Amino acid sequence: MSDVKVEAVELAPVDKLVTKQLPAAEIVGESPLHHADLISVAEHGPQEGGVHFHERKLMGLLTLRCLPSAEQQEVIKALLGVALPMQPLTSVTADDSPIGKVSVRWVSPDEWLIIVAGEQAFELETRFFEQLTGHYSLVNISGGTTIFDVSGRHVVDMLKKSTPVDLHGSEFPVGKVVSTVFAKSGAMICRVAEDQFELVVRRSFADYLWLWIQDASREYGLVVHH
Amino acid sequence: MTQDLSKQSNRLLEGGRIDRAKPLTFTYNGKQYKGFEGDTLASALLANGVDIVGRSFKYSRPRGIVAAGAEEPNAIMQIGSTEATQIPNVRATQQSLYAGLVASSTNGWPNVDMDLMGLVGKVGGKMMPPGFYYKTFMYPKSMWETYESYIRKAAGLGRAPKENDPDIYDKMNQHCDLLIVGAGPAGLMAALTAARAGARVIIADEQNEFGGSLLSSKETLNGKPAAEWVKDVVQELSGFDDVLMLPNSQVNGYHDHNFLTIQQHCTDQFADRAPNGQIAQRLHRVRAKWVILATGAHERPLVYGNNDIPGCMVANAVSTYINRYGVAPGKDLVLMTSNDNAYRAALDWHDAGRRVVAIVDSRKNPKGTFVEAARERGISILVGSGVIEAHGNKRVTGVSIAPLNDAGDAVVGPIVKMAADTVATSGGWSPVIHLSCHTGSRPVWNDDILGFTPGKTYQKQLTAGAINGAFATKEALSEGASAALDALSNLGLAKSDIELPETEAIVEGKAMALFHLPHTKPTSKAPKQFVDYQNDVTAAGIELACREGFESIEHVKRYTAMGFGTDQGKLGNINGMAIAAKMLKQTIPQTGTTIFRPNYTPVTFGAIAGRDCGELFDPKRYTAMHAWHVERGAKFEDVGQWKRAWYYPKGNETMQEALNRECLATRESVGILDASTLGKIDIQGKDAREFLGRVYTNAWAKLPVGKCRYGLMCGEDGMVFDDGVTSCLAENHFLMTTTTGGAARVLSWLEIYHQTEWPELEVYFTSVTDHWSTMTISGPNSRKLLEKLTDYDVSKENMAFMDWKPMTVAGVPARVFRISFTGELSFEINVQANYGMHVWKALFEQGEEFNLTPYGTETMHILRAEKGFIIAGQDTDGSVHPFDLGMSWAVSMQKPFSFIGKRGMQREDCVRADRKQLVGLKTLDPNVVLPEGAQGVLDPKAPIPMPMVGHVTSSYWSANLKRSVAMGFVKGGLDKMGEKVFYPLADGRVIEAEICSPVFLDPKGERQHV
């Protein structure tokens, strides 16, 4: 085997290990809902309904763990193009950061989820390890996670069947993010627009959650987009 | 059987909130009847003159409809036109009528009109005194099943469907500022007040329309019929985005911290089966910042002789059937009351054109608005008197009336008999305090209203209206508004402009405390005076319980079964307490309080289950290669929520044949396992090593970058709970693996110690279980296979056993770990999970020449057992420490920090010489496979019970060794090598085995080092 010539990687004496994880572009990754063939569903399924579904697949997702000092915050801001959201349950996005479009979501006082384009994850990891010093960890979780984009006029009704969190606009404004129970699994839910949410879910649960969402949306009509 | 379907003999010619243009046909006990849209099943049955709706539990007496709401004890129906849509335990008073409804009475065998058990009841009434459960049915035990089926049939508990319910039931989480329970005058007024202030409001009511008592009242509000005010308020409320109105919705449970459950009937008030795509019932799980209970009150019937004959009703139900449903449930009414309020039943009866035989009032000198109205109509009022007995069999034919003393507890004059077919009674009103009790609040007795009202609560709960004893509409409206204003103030919301509607001036005289009417005979000899209709508890039964020494009302209830029916004694409990109190010569509050538990009315299993059934019952977790396993015909095994390939049968192979093939192929050439489910935790930080040293039993300080090490994790008690390999990725960067089932627990374990004990250690843990697809190629040809897919030098010299290396496999960047759970040369290839399938398939493309064989968890178990490798959770059970496992090599007692488990495993009991220790077990007959779990003994001839020395934990047929292999615990086993242990089995066989090293294959470990 060897259509792609790869140089042998050797372990250098480094503090932490960053390795490239994506192959060359001709090898296409399979997202957690690959088997569901959402392309056909989108094409042949209903085109109208109260809930819309779209898998934002193969994105770059990174978990940052850190209790950032002022200095670290400055470095991180330079790396991401946006300041870390320090307020609990908030998120920030930027379209024109040094690594392109980025969304940074608060998870806990020492944890954030960073979402970038899939091919940017390694680049961002590399820059972090080159430029950010002190105690922190940055972990690429792109393969273990996917994003469900759900929207529509009945999206809140569907979500109310699935999560115990209060989704009323007064309690859950656009930009708010929570990690919570979703069906019998979990999800990180971010309101990205009035009638649009992103659910960050774990790969192994994706099929179950997809089934759940189909079921919970049935009475409103579900439209799948590709 | 033919009959005139249009005949509704008790239907009034006009009135009611029914739609006479929409007649509906329904079936009750196999006969067809007609009712109208807007009817309940109960009102339709009464309209058709159906008197008997069931037979009583103990005495099998005929029973009729008593009430008009949730408190109904008798009309308990089985609903459903098909087997799959059967619903038991439905109160006819709460079931809306729909076309095609099929109902049957659930108690009454062989039928309600002619009941064989009636004979038993009549002859054997005395044979079933209170406590009969305990006295009669306890012995003999072997008869219990017979008794149970007999009781169930007779007790009217209904039956579950035998087919799957096709309907969808679901749940919805709700949040609000204010949940208002009950949409009568108090609830509606509260909702309006809160809604206008901009609060998020949910208002729920069990009935199909909002309005509560106002729907059956002839009162006016603002000079218009009350129902018009209701209509206006509902109209206004429906205009608020933040108001959720839930009719047909029973608030059934009030739980801690203002969490309430509401069962909403979405379609089963108009259809047997939900129309396609619609939800039949929805359970709302509500978290309310504040709650207003405006649940109203239930009228108490009076206790008198034969008060259960069909035709005996509570007074308010009579009014409701007339005013709301246009049904007069009889011709000639006698009203028996201790208060003014109930006079309305006689007024309504009279105004409906039926004859009021008499109003019998226990008070000497009643006066008030309704009393005057009765006198104006020329209705005869017998004061200072009581109905002491009803006459009749299947329907009331008359009553005995007698003058009473001032206390109302003795007959003081001659009896007068009067003919009547309906007896309405009222002993006053009992506030519906049930929900307020659910969180542990004990109700308090209120002498002014002769009832219990809600007591001190720790919930953010307010109450308004009849639940507080504010029975008059004017007071209820006012309390509703002020409760809402209190809630708004508590919520920090601005008050709204609100005006109370004008009400009629009504004066009511003082009610008399009357619960149990006297008879000329002592209670024990008088005709049965029923307290709890559903459980056939009589006044005599309660008195007997008191005489037998039961003093606490909680004990009396358990002994007599009062309040233990599906109605939880809504009508009877207070009468029963009053009778017990009198017997015990104390007050009702001294006798105790009565507490109600969730749920307020029976809830369907469907609503409780919601969508947590079928495919959605529990999450199924899949690896990135799952579709391949399915295509290859794998059988799956549940490991936690994971679906793991168990084995891959080919053609007609049996499981054992498939396992033999998989085992041989792996040891002879190369096999492959999807190991993606193993827990994986990324650990970073300068104190990562130190942390590992504290949570694992062995040493980590010197593990070089690029190396892997096996570790055992113990609890503080020293007992093993998980194990796995952890690899050093970089100086301050590790990858820990855990068992598949232990992943979440291990991550929590690391976090709790880091957060609560050692926060000063600079280390972070992040789960990467799902991020990496893990495929293990194992066997002598695994290196050759890997070489075909990578340019990296994977030779022994460059990549030794327990090394890990980054490389590219099949074009995908990978981390490859040379670790082995089979004892063979093995490579564990990890790639980002989106590329797992690509690499897996590439391995098979290249693996054909080596007969690359996929194997599942069962072959993995066999191969590791041949090598004596443990599985945490199979060979450990929380009571074994590393030394018990013979794994002292994995414990470093010299580490400076006292690692988790070190102190525990040195306790006195843990260092006993005769602890059970894990050893290999070689059966004398190599073809016999020990059953896992079999208990070993040293002397199979010892008398029973034989001293047991330990059980078999792992046991398999080894195709490679052509014999069975097993591991198990034996007391002091590590010092018993070569000795015999015996396994007597349930089938009489005794299997003999020799204690040996658990390493059956390649004891020097040469194969994995090649």
Added chain:
Amino acid sequence: MFHIYCPYCCEYREEEEFHVAGQAHIARPLDPDACTDKEWGEFMYFRANPRGIHHELWVHGAGCRKYFNVTRDTQTYEIKEVYKVGEKPSVVADQAK
């Protein structure tokens, strides 16, 4: 079903997001090897079971995954306060009486 204020997420969440992790303030002895068997047994197994004020360790498992302390009345199920690991409770049994 408790409604629990997470001191890290700074809002109330439903009980199903949390897990209780036992009695709070059970510190691991600093020198386990110096403990007698009895002392170690006390640390491992013996817990208070009060009627009234009780301090418990909870974790916001489905949320921020942080452990924190809850002071709860075991009779009324009221949560009197929540406070972070390392902090002292302000509501204690004697005060409440």
